[in-house]
Amino acid sequence: MSARIRLAAAAALLGVCGGGFAAVGVAAPTLTPTPTPTPTLVPGADSIRATTLANGMKIIVWTDRDIPNVALYNWVRVGSRNEAPGITGLAHFFEHMMFNGTARRPPGAFDREMEAQGGANNAFTSNDVTVYQDWFPRSALELVFDLEADRLANLSFDPQVIESERGVVFSERRRSVEDDTGSFLSEQVQAAAFVAHPYQIPTIGWPSDIRSWRSEDLQAFFRTYYAPNNCTIVVVGDVSADEIFALARRYFEPIPRQAPPPAVRTTEPRQLGERRVTVERRAQTPLLQVAYKAPAATDPSGPALDLLMTILVDGQASRLHRQLVEQQKLAIEVGGYWDEAFDPSLAWFYLTLPEGGDAAAAERALDAALAAVVAGGVTEAELGRARNLADSAFWRSVSTINGKARMLGQYEVVHGDYQRLFTAPARTAAVTREQVREAAQSLLVRRQRTVGVLVPTQATEPETADAAR
Numbered sequence: 264m265s266a267r268i269r270l271a272a273a274a275a276l277l278g279v280c281g282g283g284f285a286a287v288g289v290a291a292p293t294l295t296p297t298p299t300p301t302p303t304l305v306p307g308a309d310s311i312r313a314t315t316l317a318n319g320m321k322i323i324v325w326t327d328r329d330i331p332n333v334a335l336y337n338w339v340r341v342g343s344r345n346e347a348p349g350i351t352g353l354a355h356f357f358e359h360m361m362f363n364g365t366a367r368r369p370p371g372a373f374d375r376e377m378e379a380q381g382g383a384n385n386a387f388t389s390n391d392v393t394v395y396q397d398w399f400p401r402s403a404l405e406l407v408f409d410l411e412a413d414r415l416a417n418l419s420f421d422p423q424v425i426e427s428e429r430g431v432v433f434s435e436r437r438r439s440v441e442d443d444t445g446s447f448l449s450e451q452v453q454a455a456a457f458v459a460h461p462y463q464i465p466t467i468g469w470p471s472d473i474r475s476w477r478s479e480d481l482q483a484f485f486r487t488y489y490a491p492n493n494c495t496i497v498v499v500g501d502v503s504a505d506e507i508f509a510l511a512r513r514y515f516e517p518i519p520r521q522a523p524p525p526a527v528r529t530t531e532p533r534q535l536g537e538r539r540v541t542v543e544r545r546a547q548t549p550l551l552q553v554a555y556k557a558p559a560a561t562d563p564s565g566p567a568l569d570l571l572m573t574i575l576v577d578g579q580a581s582r583l584h585r586q587l588v589e590q591q592k593l594a595i596e597v598g599g600y601w602d603e604a605f606d607p608s609l610a611w612f613y614l615t616l617p618e619g620g621d622a623a624a625a626e627r628a629l630d631a632a633l634a635a636v637v638a639g640g641v642t643e644a645e646l647g648r649a650r651n652l653a654d655s656a657f658w659r660s661v662s663t664i665n666g667k668a669r670m671l672g673q674y675e676v677v678h679g680d681y682q683r684l685f686t687a688p689a690r691t692a693a694v695t696r697e698q699v700r701e702a703a704q705s706l707l708v709r710r711q712r713t714v715g716v717l718v719p720t721q722a723t724e725p726e727t728a729d730a731a732r
Contacts, residue, residue, distance in 0.1 A: 305661060305684060305685040305686075305687070305688065307325065307327075307661075307667075307685070308682070308685045310325055310326045310327065311323065311324065311325045311326075311671075311681070312324050312504035312508075313681070314504075314508055314511075316491065316511060316512060316515060316516045317516055318491040318492060318515070318516055318518060318519060318520040319490075319491055319492025319493075319520045320491035320492060320494050320495075320496065320511070320515050320516075320518075321494075321495045321496070321675075322495075322496050322498070322507065322508060322511045322515075323495065323496070323497045323498070323671055323672075323675060323681055324497075324498050324499075324502065324503075324504040324507045324508070325497075325498070325499040325500075325667050325668075325671060326500075326501075326502060326503060326504065327499055327500055327501070327664050327667065328500075328501045329664075330500075330501065330664070331400060331401045331402075331501045332398065332399065332400055332401065332500050332501060332664060333397075333398075333399055333400070333401055333403075333404060333407075333498065333499070333500035333501060333502055333664070334396070334397070334398050334497075334498070334499045334500055334664045334665045334667070334668040335396075335397040335399075335407060335411070335496065335497070335498050335668070336394055336395070336396050336397075336496070336497040336668045336669065336671075336672050337394065337395040337411060337415075337494055337495075337496055338392055338394050338494065338495040338496075338497065338672045338675070338676045339392060339393045339394070339395070339488065339489060339493060339494050340391070340392060340488070340493050340494075340495075340524070340676065341354050341357075341392065341393055341488035341489075341493065341524070342354050342388060342389050342390045342391040342392050342393060342466065343355075343388075343389075343390050343461065343462070343464040343465065343466045343468075344390050344391055344460075344461045344462060344464075344527050344604075344605065344606070345461070345488060345524065345527065346461060346464050346468075347461070348472070349472055349475070349480075350472060350476065350480050350484065351464045351465070351468040351469045351472040352432065352436075352465075352466075352467055352468015352469065352472055352473050352476075353468070353476065353480065353481065353484045354388050354393055354466070354484075354488075355388040355393075355432065355466050355467050355468060356428065356429075356432055356468070356473075356476070356481070357393065357481075357484070357485065357489070358386045358387070358388045358393055359428045359431060359432060360418065360424075360425070360428055360481075361373075361386070361395065361414050361418065362374065362384075362386075362414075363419065363421075363424050363428060364418075364419040364421065364424060365413045365414050365416075365417040365418055365419050366417040366419060367413055367417055368413060370419075370421075370424055373410055373414065376406060376410060377397065377399065377403070377406070377407065377410060380399060380400065380402065380403035380406055381399060381400045381402075381403065382397060382398060382399030382400070382403050382407065383397075383398050383399070384396060384397045384398070388466050389466060389604075390462055390466060390602070390604055390605075390608070391604055391605045391677065392676060392677070394672065395411070396665075396668075396669075397411070398665060401500065401501045401502065404502065404506075404510065405510060408510045408511070408513075408514040408515075409514060411496075411514070411515075412514035412515050412518065415489060415491065415494070415515070415518055416517075416518045418485060418489070420478060420481060420482060422478065425476075425478065425481065429473060429474075429476065432467070432468070432473055433470070433473050433474070435467065436467045436468070436470065436473065439467065440465070440467060444544065444546045444550060444717055445550060445552075445613065445615075447542065447544070447717075448540075448542050448550050448552055448715045448716075448717045449552060449611075449715070450465045451540045451542055451715060452540050452552050452554050452713050452714075452715035453465065453554070453609070455538050455540050455713050455715075456534075456538065456554050456556070456609055456713040457531055458531070458532065459529050459530070459531050459532060460527075460529050460530070460531040460606065461527065461529065462531075462604070462606065462608060462609075486521060487521065487524050487525075488524055490518075490520055490521035490524075491515060491516075491518045491519075491520055492520040492521065492523065493521075493523075493524055495672060495675055495676055496511065496515070497668045497671045497672045497675070498668070499664045499665075499667040499668040499671065500664045527605075527606070530606075531556075531606075531607065533711075534556055534710060534711045534712075535710055536710050537709055537710055537712055537713070537714060538712075538713040538714070539713070539714045539715075539716075540713065540714070540715040540716070541715075541716050541718060542715065542716070542717045542718070543717075543718045543720050544717065544719075544720060545719065545720060545721065546717060546719040546720075547618055547719060548595070548615055548616055548617065548618050548620065548719065549616040549620050549622045549716070549717060549718060549719060550613070550614065550615060550616065550622075550715075550716070550717035551594075551613075551614040551616065551622050551625050551626055551629070551714075551715070551716055551717075552611065552612070552613050552614070552714070552715040552716075553611070553612045553626075553629065553712055553713075553714050553715075554609040554610070554611050554612075554712060554713045554715075555609065555610045555612075555706050555707060555708070555711060555712045556607060556608075556609065556708075556711040556712070557601055557602065557607060557608055557609055557610040557706060558607050558705075559603075559604060559605060559606050559607050559608070560603035560604055560605070560677045560678055561678055561679055564698075564701070564702050564705065565603070566690045566691050566693075566694050567694045567698040567699050567701065567702040568601055568610070568702045568706065569601065569653060569691070570646065570649040570650065570653065570691070570694055570699055570702075571636075571641075571649075571699050571702045571703055571706070572599060572600060572601050572610065573648075573649040573652055573653060574636075574641050574645045574646070574648070574649045574699070575599065575612075575633075575636070576597060576598055576599040576600070576612065577649070577652055578652070580648065581597070582632065582636070582641075582645065583597045583599075583612070583629070583632055584597050586628070586632050587614065587625065587628055587629065587632065591628055592617075593614075593616065593620065593621070593624055593625040593628050594614040594615060594616055594617075594620070594625055595615050595616065595617050596613075596614070596615040597612070597613065597614055597615075598612075598613045599611050599612040599613055603677060604677070605677065610706055612629065614629065622716045622718070626714065626716075630709075633703075633707045634707075636700070636703045636707070637700070637703050637704050637707050639700075640696050640697070640699065640700035640703070641696055641699050641700065642696075643696065646694075646696055646699060650691060650692065650694075653691050654688060654691065657687060657688060657691075658688075661684075670684055671684060674687075
C-alpha cells in the first residue's frame, strides 16, 4: 500500500489539446489547420469554498453535481521525513492501523460499514504525507464523516492487532522490496543519496525497526501527527460547502488540537561529488539507476522540470527510449520521474538492461544523451509533445471527482495553495525551450547525483540478514 506520490503515473491521457481541423468542400483548400488553444484557466474555482475549524483542521469543498457521488481525501502531513532511526516505517504502519478498529468499532468494521453503503476506500504513504481516500454515494455522506472522525479520535492500540499488522507490514516489505530487484536497488540509492535529510529513510521502514516498534512509540507518533491541525480534508462531489462544513463541525471539531508537530529542520548539505552504489544479488538482468538532486515541489522551475522529464522518459517517443532502447539497444526499458516533495528531493532515471547487458556502456550512453540536452536543449517538437501530454493528463485528472480531490489536496498540501491548481495549465503553456534547457543545466550535474548498479549473480546464500532468519 505504500507508494511515492507520482502524479504523472496516476493520470491517463485525454486528447483535449493540440490537433486542428481538416478543410472540407471547394472553398477550403486555402485554409491551414488551426491548433486548438490550450485553456489557461481551469474552470471551477468559483465552486470551491474552504474553512478552518476551531481545532485547526482545514476543510476544502468542490461542488460537482455531475453524478450523485462523493470523494473524500484526508491529507495527513506525515511521512518518512518525520521519522528517525528506531521508528522508521511508522507513517506507513499507521496507514494499516487506521483500518483496524477503534474504541467504538472492531477491526474490519470501517470497510464493512462503508462497503454496505456502496463505498470504497484506500490509502497511500509517501516521504511527506499519508492520504486516506474514500469514494461513496451521496447517501453515505454522514456515515463516512462518522467513520473518519471515529478513527482519528478513537483509534485502538490493541496489542494483538499491532502484532498482526507488524507481520503484515514485514511481509509487504519482503514482497515489495526484498523480492523486487528494482525496489531493492532504489532503496539503496536513496539511502546513499542523502546523508543528513530523513528522505534517506525508506517509506516502508528498515527491517529491524519494523521488528522493534513499541506501543509507546506508536501512541506518541499518533498523538503528534494524527492531530486535526495536521490534517486537510478535501471533499468533492454532489455536496454543498455549507452541509460539509456543518458535518465537519459536528464530527471533527470536537477532536482536540495538539501542539504542532516538530519541524524537519535538517537541510541536506550540498553534494560535492558523485556517489555510487553497487548491489550484487540474484537477478536475471542488470539494472542502472541514476538519481540527481532536484528542487522541492514549490520551486519556480517546476513546470520546466516536469516538461524536461516528460521529454526524456515519458513513453516510446521519449528521447531516452528512442536512443537507448530502439537505436542503441543498450536497454530494454527506460523510465524515470521527479519526486515532487516538501523539500529538495531526487529526479530518477531507471534503465533495465538485457540479460548480460553492459551497465558501463549503458551509463556512458545515458550520460551522452543527457549531456546533449544540457548543451543543445530540446526541439520545438519535443516541447510541443510534452505540453500536450501534460495538458491531457491534467485535464483527464480534473474531469472526475476523484481526480479533483487528489489534485486539490496535492496543490494545497504539497504545493502550498490549492488555488495554484487553477493556473497550472497556464504555467505549463508559458514554458520555453530555453527554460527547459536551463532546468536541464541545473538538474543534470554529475557531482550532484547518485548512481546505482545491480549486478546479477548466481549466489544461493542469504543476501540479507532478514533472509537468514
